[in-house]
Amino acid sequence: MNFPVPSSLAMQQTIGLPSEPTYIRTGGFKAVYRIQNREGENEALKAVYIPKAISDEDVMRREQLIARAKREIKALGECGSPNLVRLGTIPAKLLCISGHDYLVYSEEFLPGEPLVNWIGRQPLPTFTQLYNLFSILIGLIRDLVQIGYLHRDINPNNIMDTDIPERRYVMLDLGIAYKMHGTQLTQGGSPPGTVRYMAPELLKPDYKDIMDFRCDLYAAGLTIYVLASGTHPFAPQPENPYATVYRIMNTIPQPLVSRRGDLPTPFCQIIDRCIRKTPALRYSRIELVEKDLRRVAP
Amino acid sequence: MNILAQNGFGPKDKLERGLSEGVISGVILSPRYLSPAKMQEYIGRLGVGVRLLMDPEFFATTYIRHPKPNLGSLEQWEYFQMPRRAALISGKAIPDVIKQSVQAQSELGLNEWIAPNVYIREADSIETAIALNFISQSKTIASTVNSNTPIFATLAIDRDAIIKDNDFRDILDSLTAIDNPPDGYYVLVGSGVARDSGSQIRSDIYHPQVIAGWMYINYVLSINGARVLNGYSHLLSPLLGISGAEVCASGWFSGLRRFSMNKYAREVGGGRYPLVRYVSAPLLSHIKQTDFDAFRAVVPSVATGTSRDVVYEGEEPSRTEESLQSWEALNVLSKEFCTGNINGDLARFKVYIDRADELWAELQEAGFTQDVEPNRERLEAMKEGIKLFEQWAELE
Numbered sequence: 001m002n003f004p005v006p007s008s009l010a011m012q013q014t015i016g017l018p019s020e021p022t023y024i025r026t027g028g029f030k031a032v033y034r035i036q037n038r039e040g041e042n043e044a045l046k047a048v049y050i051p052k053a054i055s056d057e058d059v060m061r062r063e064q065l066i067a068r069a070k071r072e073i074k075a076l077g078e079c080g081s082p083n084l085v086r087l088g089t090i091p092a093k094l095l096c097i098s099g100h101d102y103l104v105y106s107e108e109f110l111p112g113e114p115l116v117n118w119i120g121r122q123p124l125p126t127f128t129q130l131y132n133l134f135s136i137l138i139g140l141i142r143d144l145v146q147i148g149y150l151h152r153d154i155n156p157n158n159i160m161d162t163d164i165p166e167r168r169y170v171m172l173d174l175g176i177a178y179k180m181h182g183t184q185l186t187q188g189g190s191p192p193g194t195v196r197y198m199a200p201e202l203l204k205p206d207y208k209d210i211m212d213f214r215c216d217l218y219a220a221g222l223t224i225y226v227l228a229s230g231t232h233p234f235a236p237q238p239e240n241p242y243a244t245v246y247r248i249m250n251t252i253p254q255p256l257v258s259r260r261g262d263l264p265t266p267f268c269q270i271i272d273r274c275i276r277k278t279p280a281l282r283y284s285r286i287e288l289v290e291k292d293l294r295r296v297a298p
Numbered sequence: 299m300n301i302l303a304q305n306g307f308g309p310k311d312k313l314e315r316g317l318s319e320g321v322i323s324g325v326i327l328s329p330r331y332l333s334p335a336k337m338q339e340y341i342g343r344l345g346v347g348v349r350l351l352m353d354p355e356f357f358a359t360t361y362i363r364h365p366k367p368n369l370g371s372l373e374q375w376e377y378f379q380m381p382r383r384a385a386l387i388s389g390k391a392i393p394d395v396i397k398q399s400v401q402a403q404s405e406l407g408l409n410e411w412i413a414p415n416v417y418i419r420e421a422d423s424i425e426t427a428i429a430l431n432f433i434s435q436s437k438t439i440a441s442t443v444n445s446n447t448p449i450f451a452t453l454a455i456d457r458d459a460i461i462k463d464n465d466f467r468d469i470l471d472s473l474t475a476i477d478n479p480p481d482g483y484y485v486l487v488g489s490g491v492a493r494d495s496g497s498q499i500r501s502d503i504y505h506p507q508v509i510a511g512w513m514y515i516n517y518v519l520s521i522n523g524a525r526v527l528n529g530y531s532h533l534l535s536p537l538l539g540i541s542g543a544e545v546c547a548s549g550w551f552s553g554l555r556r557f558s559m560n561k562y563a564r565e566v567g568g569g570r571y572p573l574v575r576y577v578s579a580p581l582l583s584h585i586k587q588t589d590f591d592a593f594r595a596v597v598p599s600v601a602t603g604t605s606r607d608v609v610y611e612g613e614e615p616s617r618t619e620e621s622l623q624s625w626e627a628l629n630v631l632s633k634e635f636c637t638g639n640i641n642g643d644l645a646r647f648k649v650y651i652d653r654a655d656e657l658w659a660e661l662q663e664a665g666f667t668q669d670v671e672p673n674r675e676r677l678e679a680m681k682e683g684i685k686l687f688e689q690w691a692e693l694e
Contacts, residue, residue, distance in 0.1 A: 278467065
């Protein structure tokens with residue numbers, strides 16, 4: 001996604017930071033920097049680009065981005081899960097930086113690495129690692145459901161393997177969290193999110209009417225499947241996204257146990273069930289997943 | 299999986315003997331055949347500890363204004379009143395309908411209740427929305443009468459609604475997303491226009507998509523923790539049991555072996571008294587007693603092989619013996635194939651269908667040509683139905 005990324009110096013000057021932030025990465029319409037707060041602790045500073053409104057379409061897009069970012073921040077504040085990144089000391093505010101508008105706010109800075117780095121690494125993750133990670137993701141989905149949110153972008157890029165023992169895996173991004181009973185903010189066309197981890201129902205034109213927490217369950221299951229097997233069942237290598245979409249809709253992945261014979265079969269069956277194409281075939285209630293998970297605890 | 303009797307007209311001693319001889323595990327009572335007072339008496343007669351449920355048959359209220367209704371005792375039940383359609387669509391009438399129906403079952407002392415519902419004729423229809431509303435409120439409303447009594451929501455759906463498969467499967471997606479789900483479901487799959495119920499012709503129910511759909515309902519609901527009772531399932535019972543059913547029910551007349559809304563309207567002309575039949579498990583068919591006699595003389599393995607086969611030797615068995623044999627054969631199939639290992643059970647059942655097909659071929663070679671083709675077509679429909687179900691359930 002192309003947008004003007006503010007320089008670190010411009011960020012420092014506009015916000016009035018004591019030192020220049022360190023640019024980390026760009027994702028979607030968002031640039032991320034590392035800063036130090038007044039206590040000397042690291043925080044992740046986020047600048048969400050807000051395009052100028054010229055045409056009617058731009059007005060809509062601008063409104064959408066502002067609302068999306070506000071929603072993320074609201075969700076972060078409402079969700080008490082330790083496995084969701086926490087807000088930092090800079091509250092959300094709309095700023096003009098180098099002639100462009102950005103919504104700026106900060107989150108805690110988490111040491112560690114994103115789980116995407118695990119993919120293909122040897123040795124493959126152990127059962128205990130996968131079990132703990134999946135349990136945390138399920139707990140997070142449950143916490144989000146309780147406050148009326150769907151995450152819609154659970155994937156290994158968005159999960160940090162931290163160095164904090166009591167918060168080993170933390171979800172970074174709620175950028176497209178969808179307030180289930182609120183306004184539908186996504187414009188027509190394809191839904192936001194990472195296509196490779198998107199549940200089949202989200203790829204249908206009427207996805208807004210049919211999605212529920214089971215799309216997050218799918219993404220959590222697929223994340224585990226990919227980490228456990230080392231490959232993505234629908235996108236084994238970089239390719240045209242339409243081919244990936246076709247596979248998401250039509251290809252039934254091999255049972256996980258056939259890829260990882262060392263994992264307990266009941267655990268693999270839970271993951272296989274979560275990534276079924278039809279929502280009705282997944283778990284209809286979080287308690288049912290949790291119950292099955294307890295039965296296979298290491 | 300347990301086999302229950304689907305109660306209807308003229309039970310005589312069928313239920314008592316079925317229960318005492320262990321070929322049925324309970325009864326689904328019909329208020330169409332039993333007035334409130336008779337139902338109370340009946341429940342007392344069948345005894346304490348017997349699993350008894352009552353199908354409220356609320357969906358038949360649409361026949362109240364039919365020019366030739368055939369509702370039996372239903373109109374003697376207080377809950378059996380058709381609310382204004384607008385009140386059903388808005389949902390305003392639904393809590394009262396559920397409460398009255400459940401209250402009636404509570405007063406009868408039943409330990410499990412079946413919640414009322416409307417009949418889904420088309421998947422993409424206002425009836426579907428109303429039916430989902432009934433289902434989503436069943437548990438909440440029933441809990442106001444007694445929160446400890448298990449409640450089974452009725453899911454009564456026409457085969458035509460199942461055949462429209464995408465919309466049908468969307469119903470299941472919605473159903474499994476209900477916030478306060480019932481403890482289970484009472485599932486009825488109705489045939490469209492009823493055909494000659496006594497014949498062995500391929501019926502509306504023996505359609506691959508309908509079989510697959512009925513199995514899919516059982517599978518989806520059971521894997522999500524719901525208990526599934528199927529009414530009028532007869533020879534499809536083993537397939538439903540393999541897919542996750544807790545209970546299947548069947549009765550002694552064809553109208554109790556296959557569900558059709560047509561029974562709530564008076565038929566034109568009279569029916570004939572049905573011939574005595576025999577459930578041949580190996581043939582997967584409900585054949586005429588006379589055919590059974592002839593078949594087994596040539597191909598002995600068509601017999602189900604229970605001790606009750608003896609009563610078919612010599613004189614025509616009584617109607618009670620006929621019913622007991624039918625339930626016993628369903629139990630034989632259920633015990634053989636419903637082990638809880640769905641992939642293994644389906645694989646074995648497919649082999650069993652192939653064997654049944656071979657038996658029909660043997661009979662054909664022996665000169666018994668009548669009814670062979672419809673039966674083989676029905677077996678083919680079962681096989682296709684299983685295949686389609688495996689695809690829908692992502693079991694491959």
